[in-house]
Amino acid sequence: LRQGEVHFSCAKVADVAALCSGDKPELRILGVFNTARLPEYPDVPTLGELGYYKKWYGSARALVLPKGTPQEIVDFYVEAFRKTMQDPACIEAHQKAGMSLDFKDNKQLAELIAAQEIFCRDVVSKLYKK
Numbered sequence: 841l842r843q844g845e846v847h848f849s850c851a852k853v854a855d856v857a858a859l860c861s862g863d864k865p866e867l868r869i870l871g872v873f874n875t876a877r878l879p880e881y882p883d884v885p886t887l888g889e890l891g892y893y894k895k896w897y898g899s900a901r902a903l904v905l906p907k908g909t910p911q912e913i914v915d916f917y918v919e920a921f922r923k924t925m926q927d928p929a930c931i932e933a934h935q936k937a938g939m940s941l942d943f944k945d946n947k948q949l950a951e952l953i954a955a956q957e958i959f960c961r962d963v964v965s966k967l968y969k970k
Contacts, residue, residue: 842859850873852899852939853869853880853881854937854938854939857938860881869884871884871886871889872884872885873893874898875894875895893959893963895959896942902949903917914946922945925941925943926943
């Protein structure tokens with residue numbers, strides 16, 4: 841993008857923030873994959889506001905276990921991650937890196953993955969045709 845080989849790109853805001861600020865920004869954020877505008881970029885619309893997709897879309901990290909893992913083991917890891925992501929040091933580290941935290945348990949994560957599949961199938965295909 842910076843070399844002019846493409847006209848746009850999808851990127852994590854944290855990865856391009858330094859290139860989008862200052863007296864002479866190199867890049868401009870056109871829209872965010874979120875349900876609300878970002879406080880750091882209040883003038884940048886969401887994809888929903890632009891008429892594309894009204895839900896959050898982004899990178900999610902997940903701990904996975906083999907199918908059939910006993911529920912008490914699943915519950916142990918769900919609770920361990922919940923506690924970790926609520927830890928002030930973890931929150932502070934993410935804030936310093938310009939990253940957000942949004943804990944999802946195993947059921948919520950499954951719902952998110954299903955929604956993102958819809959996005960990839962139904963929304964990306966519309967963006968490509970324009």
